[in-house]
Amino acid sequence: MDADLKELYQQVILDHNKNPRNFRKLENANHFAEGYNPLCGDKLNVYVDVEDGKIKDISFQGSGCAISKASASLMSSMVKGLSIEEAEKLFKKFHSVITGEITDEKEIQELGKLAVFAGVREFPSRVKCASLAWHTMEAAFKQEEKTVSTE
Amino acid sequence: MAAETWHDIKNTSMNFDIDKIRADFPILKEIIRGKNLCYLDNAATTQKPQVVIDTLTKYYSGQNANIHRGVHYLSELATKEFEDSRVKIKKFINASSEKEIIFTRGTTESINLIANIFNKGILKDGDEIIISGMEHHSNIIPWQLIQDQKKIKLRVIPIDDNGEIIFEEFLKLINEKTKLISVVYVSNSLGTINPVEKIIETAHQQNIPVLLDAAQAIQHIAIDVQKLDCDFLAFSGHKIYGPTGIGVLYGKKKLLEALPPFQGGGDMISKVTFEKTTFNDLPYKFEAGTSNIADAIGLGTAIDYVSSVGIEQIAKHENEILDYATQSLSQIKELKIIGKAKYKSSVISFVFDNIHPHDVGTFLDFEGIAIRTGHHCTQPVMDRYNIPATSRASFAIYNTKDEVDVLVKGIKKLIEVFN
Ligand SMILES: Cc1ncc(COP(=O)(O)O)c(C=O)c1O
Numbered sequence: 001m002d003a004d005l006k007e008l009y010q011q012v013i014l015d016h017n018k019n020p021r022n023f024r025k026l027e028n029a030n031h032f033a034e035g036y037n038p039l040c041g042d043k044l045n046v047y048v049d050v051e052d053g054k055i056k057d058i059s060f061q062g063s064g065c066a067i068s069k070a071s072a073s074l075m076s077s078m079v080k081g082l083s084i085e086e087a088e089k090l091f092k093k094f095h096s097v098i099t100g101e102i103t104d105e106k107e108i109q110e111l112g113k114l115a116v117f118a119g120v121r122e123f124p125s126r127v128k129c130a131s132l133a134w135h136t137m138e139a140a141f142k143q144e145e146k147t148v149s150t151e
Numbered sequence: 152m153a154a155e156t157w158h159d160i161k162n163t164s165m166n167f168d169i170d171k172i173r174a175d176f177p178i179l180k181e182i183i184r185g186k187n188l189c190y191l192d193n194a195a196t197t198q199k200p201q202v203v204i205d206t207l208t209k210y211y212s213g214q215n216a217n218i219h220r221g222v223h224y225l226s227e228l229a230t231k232e233f234e235d236s237r238v239k240i241k242k243f244i245n246a247s248s249e250k251e252i253i254f255t256r257g258t259t260e261s262i263n264l265i266a267n268i269f270n271k272g273i274l275k276d277g278d279e280i281i282i283s284g285m286e287h288h289s290n291i292i293p294w295q296l297i298q299d300q301k302k303i304k305l306r307v308i309p310i311d312d313n314g315e316i317i318f319e320e321f322l323k324l325i326n327e328k329t330k331l332i333s334v335v336y337v338s339n340s341l342g343t344i345n346p347v348e349k350i351i352e353t354a355h356q357q358n359i360p361v362l363l364d365a366a367q368a369i370q371h372i373a374i375d376v377q378k379l380d381c382d383f384l385a386f387s388g389h390k391i392y393g394p395t396g397i398g399v400l401y402g403k404k405k406l407l408e409a410l411p412p413f414q415g416g417g418d419m420i421s422k423v424t425f426e427k428t429t430f431n432d433l434p435y436k437f438e439a440g441t442s443n444i445a446d447a448i449g450l451g452t453a454i455d456y457v458s459s460v461g462i463e464q465i466a467k468h469e470n471e472i473l474d475y476a477t478q479s480l481s482q483i484k485e486l487k488i489i490g491k492a493k494y495k496s497s498v499i500s501f502v503f504d505n506i507h508p509h510d511v512g513t514f515l516d517f518e519g520i521a522i523r524t525g526h527h528c529t530q531p532v533m534d535r536y537n538i539p540a541t542s543r544a545s546f547a548i549y550n551t552k553d554e555v556d557v558l559v560k561g562i563k564k565l566i567e568v569f570n
Contacts, residue, residue: 001517001568002184002185002517004517005513005514005517008513009510009514009568014568014569017569018505018569039525040508040509040524040525040526040539040540041525041526041530041533041539041540042539043539063507063539064507065507065508065509065510066506066507066509066510066569067509067510069507123513126509126513129509
């Protein structure tokens with residue numbers, strides 16, 4: 001594979017695409033939001049269980065490309081246990097890396113597992129894919145606390 | 152099967168020289184990410200032959216002036232070139248008069264023009280318009296915009312699992328309130344060639360006019376508007392090897408004369424006072440303001456180019472490519488073709504169980520292959536098949552079986568990486 005392409009589709013990403021973590025509906029979630037990318041028609045639901053300002057549990061469901069699915073999967077495993085503020089801070093940093101604002105390798109590595117998404121900066125049209133889950137999580141935080149109804 | 156369609160394709164065994172044709176399109180020599188360009192996104196837009204590029208250069212460097220206004224040499228020259236192009240288009244689709252050829256910005260504007268003047272001149276509360284379930288958004292939204300002002304109903308002909316309209320359902324939709332049937336000739340996301348002759352015949356039995364969206368037909372199928380007897384026909388220049396920003400609305404003279412004008416401005420009037428204005432004759436009544444002169448002339452050259460190769464020859468070549476691609480892609484078990492109509496033209500849409508079209512598009516791009524991924528401006532079609540998007544390869548005059556092989560190889564590599 002071409003180097004840029006390999007950088008985009010790292011093994012970790014392909015792996016999370018195939019076996020996404022926390023890919024289910026969270027029955028006792030008290031925050032929920034629906035994300036939509038009109039460009040490609042991708043839909044993503046994010047469920048969060050927040051307790052005392054902390055993310056006790058988080059899950060997602062939906063359809064999307066490898067980048068958006070892997071991003072949702074990795075996000076869900078990274079933010080579990082963080083406070084809402086910490087999660088939002090992490091998103092800010094993540095966003096700066098995928099848009100290429102942060103290019104310093106040391107800073108990128110501070111993202112931990114999320115650093116695999118740095119390759120997205122070479123593909124501006126895919127930034128939306130990588131950030132869809134995060135935007136949806138942010139929207140879920142802003143939802144008033146209520147259990148997500150089963151329709 | 153790629154079709155001989157509802158048209159008789161003449162069995163002219165003229166020599167179709169693919170190498171010569173490819174040499175006519177300079178962009179095909181481009182190297183993309185280290186690979187030869189394999190351009191399979193022709194339903195989005197086609198590449199331009201050198202003669203079209205040269206026409207634009209020649210116009211701006213030696214002929215540019217405003218038309219229909221000046222008595223000076225250049226203005227007369229530009230006017231002649233512009234009107235000559237109209238005549239070429241008239242001949243190409245066999246309209247009965249050049250007055251029936253209106254220049255627009257493209258298919259979208261042509262359909263919006265009809266929607267606008269039907270709204271002003273014909274439609275009343277309770278009226279109905281029939282479209283099909285495989286329309287491009289440009290043949291859906293213009294009608295919905297009228298619904299903001301009037302209580303008109305949009306009735307949609309359903310499509311079956313193969314991507315064909317269900318004709319019996321169409322018959323049920325027609326009634327005395329139907330004021331127009333506006334359907335796509337060839338679907339841009341499924342490749343289906345619709346039975347437009349039958350639709351037109353049925354509509355005319357009830358005196359209902361028919362508009363054909365020929366955006367994906369004009370470059371692949373010989374069109375004779377008099378034989379078809381369609382009332383209106385819309386297409387875009389950029390999909391038939393011409394420039395962007397120019398398109399055509401064909402309309403029967405009698406109908407166009409009876410309908411109110413679209414936009415107001417220069418060129419579309421014959422006499423103006425502050426009290427009253429007399430509108431100009433056809434086609435100028437519908438061409439307010441300075442037209443896209445250069446690109447209209449460029450479109451004329453593109454039509455000349457297509458005619459010089461022969462639209463039947465082109466169709467034959469493209470059908471061979473489509474058949475070959477359908478065969479080759481059918482052999483990939485992870486891949487599912489969306490759109491299996493009996494009569495198809497130049498478009499093949501496909502999906503994978505586990506690979507998203509976005510990933511397909513990005514991956515193939517690195518093989519130099521340009522295809523389109525997404526909903527192709529036909530979201531209702533995606534909903535119909537319960538998919539978010541497809542990958543689409545679409546063929547043109549210059550594509551080859553070798554390029555289909557490149558696509559197949561790329562897809563096999565893709566499956567290896569993602570599965
Ligand atoms: C079937 C069909 N109709 C309409 C259009 C709109 O054409 P344009 O964008 O050139 O106006 C397209 C182009 O994508 C098309 O494929």
